[in-house]
Amino acid sequence: MAEKLALPLLLPNPPPPKPFFQDTHSSVAVPPPPPPLTPLFQEFLHHQQPTTSSTSPNYPSSVPRPRRRIGKHGDPNKGKPWFHQRLSSQGELTLHSLIDPQFNIEQLDDELSSLFNSRHRENEFFDDCTEAVFSDVLGIIKALGYYKKCDLALNVFEWIKKREDSENLINGSVVAVIISMLGKEGRVSTAASLFHNLHKDGFGVDVYAYTSLITVFASNGRYREAVMVFKKMEEEGCRPTLITYNVILNVYGKMGMPWHKIMAVFDGMKSLGVAPDAYTYNTIISCCRRGSLYEEAKGIFEEMKLAGFVPDKVTYNALLDVYGKSRRPKEAMEVLREMELNGFSPSIVTYNSLISAYARMVCWRKH
Numbered sequence: 001m002a003e004k005l006a007l008p009l010l011l012p013n014p015p016p017p018k019p020f021f022q023d024t025h026s027s028v029a030v031p032p033p034p035p036p037l038t039p040l041f042q043e044f045l046h047h048q049q050p051t052t053s054s055t056s057p058n059y060p061s062s063v064p065r066p067r068r069r070i071g072k073h074g075d076p077n078k079g080k081p082w083f084h085q086r087l088s089s090q091g092e093l094t095l096h097s098l099i100d101p102q103f104n105i106e107q108l109d110d111e112l113s114s115l116f117n118s119r120h121r122e123n124e125f126f127d128d129c130t131e132a133v134f135s136d137v138l139g140i141i142k143a144l145g146y147y148k149k150c151d152l153a154l155n156v157f158e159w160i161k162k163r164e165d166s167e168n169l170i171n172g173s174v175v176a177v178i179i180s181m182l183g184k185e186g187r188v189s190t191a192a193s194l195f196h197n198l199h200k201d202g203f204g205v206d207v208y209a210y211t212s213l214i215t216v217f218a219s220n221g222r223y224r225e226a227v228m229v230f231k232k233m234e235e236e237g238c239r240p241t242l243i244t245y246n247v248i249l250n251v252y253g254k255m256g257m258p259w260h261k262i263m264a265v266f267d268g269m270k271s272l273g274v275a276p277d278a279y280t281y282n283t284i285i286s287c288c289r290r291g292s293l294y295e296e297a298k299g300i301f302e303e304m305k306l307a308g309f310v311p312d313k314v315t316y317n318a319l320l321d322v323y324g325k326s327r328r329p330k331e332a333m334e335v336l337r338e339m340e341l342n343g344f345s346p347s348i349v350t351y352n353s354l355i356s357a358y359a360r361m362v363c364w365r366k367h
Helices: 039-048 089-098 105-117 129-146 150-161 172-184 188-200 207-219 223-235 242-255 259-271 278-287 294-306 313-325 329-341 348-366
Strands: none
Touching (some): 089 105, 089 129, 105 150, 129 150, 129 172, 150 172, 172 188, 188 207, 207 223, 207 242, 242 259, 242 278, 278 294, 278 313, 294 313, 313 329, 313 348, 329 348
């Protein structure tokens, strides 16, 4: 009975092994103490530390923090089926036939002919039959893009292009939709070829089609071609819109264009009466990162406020990034104070920009 109740003997841990060869004459080098922190960096570190009570331990919360998704919803209809409020009853029938899994491409001519030849169209929204057909064409092509049927949308577009009345049906809106659809699929060359052929065949290519092609080139990293299309657009007297200018300014920033060229676009935009918006100012501030143009960024920031726009978190983070790459930690801390004063809490992007400012300043002083 005593043997069963005996407890196991706890042995002490063995001492750490000693090296086989010891040099009594050598001494371990003691690393030098770290340099004292500058007051600005101490303030930055203090800024990051949350205010917690010293009496209560800081346990991790078991409740997960809600995560906010940045950007648009992945599904524009949020799970609902495609719906186009200006699609006629005949247009809806044609669309359902086209998206049917059993649909054969050889049936395309019959389906589209039924759409165009229907004399019992319910013109609930339009008095003109041509306008109603155009609305159906635009809605069907948009819907095919929504259902990821890009090739079928192209076939519909080419079928309409061969009609005698195609000039009344193919305008900038339809062209812009089909070009954007191709761009999202990564088929940039196909989009450019379609645009070129339409222009060559005498179809009206308006500012929406130009802007769509510029956006496709820009979003796929083909910045030089985006600039070429923009210049061609200006040469032909097609006046850019605010969206066009915002896209091309963003392209100039990513290409690292000289500041005077960026300002030439910005000044030309204002001279044509196109008023910049908050996105325009944020984009131009971001353009100052490559050349460490912190003074220029500060000037645009002040101009933005004088124009009546309230800086948002994107504005402050862009300006902080410019100061970070320009080794201006003092100015960065001032922006951080103003940012918090206006109700914007710092994010990981904010702190990364501040760390970059201090790190670049230290490296610059060492060299």
